[in-house]
Amino acid sequence: xxxxxxxxxxxxxxxxxxxxxxxxxxxxxxxxxxxxxxxxxxxxxxxxxxxxxxxxxxxxxxxxxxxxxxxxxxxx
Numbered sequence: 001x002x003x004x005x006x007x008x009x010x011x012x013x014x015x016x017x018x019x020x021x022x023x024x025x026x027x028x029x030x031x032x033x034x035x036x037x038x039x040x041x042x043x044x045x046x047x048x049x050x051x052x053x054x055x056x057x058x059x060x061x062x063x064x065x066x067x068x069x070x071x072x073x074x075x076x
Contacts, residue, residue, distance in 0.1 A: 007061035008040050016063040018045040018052075018072045046070060 006012075010021060021042045043050050044058035052058045053070040065071065 007059060008042075009060050012060050012064045014064045014066065014074045015060055016044075016068070016071045017074065018070070019043075019058055019060065019063040020045055044070075046072070 010023070019042060040059070041050075042057075042059045042063075044052045044063075046053050047058075050058050052063070052068070054068060056062050056068065062068065063071070066073075
């Protein structure tokens with residue numbers, strides 16, 4: 001993992017389709033006057049926790065490589 005902004009970048013190519021975060025469930029248009037929360041709340045759909053089935057953290061920096069045994073395919 002490199003820096004924090006890359007670690008939590010939800011626009012990364014190859015993100016696991018099992019990775020979820022709060023912003024996915026907010027059905028509103030982005031408001032440029034409201035700064036992003038960047039709360040870093042991610043969870044794995046396979047375990048329903050912040051830890052994936054392989055014991056690693058479920059976050060974009062870790063869940064963007066098919067080298068990870070539990071990777072379920074790219075969401076993007």
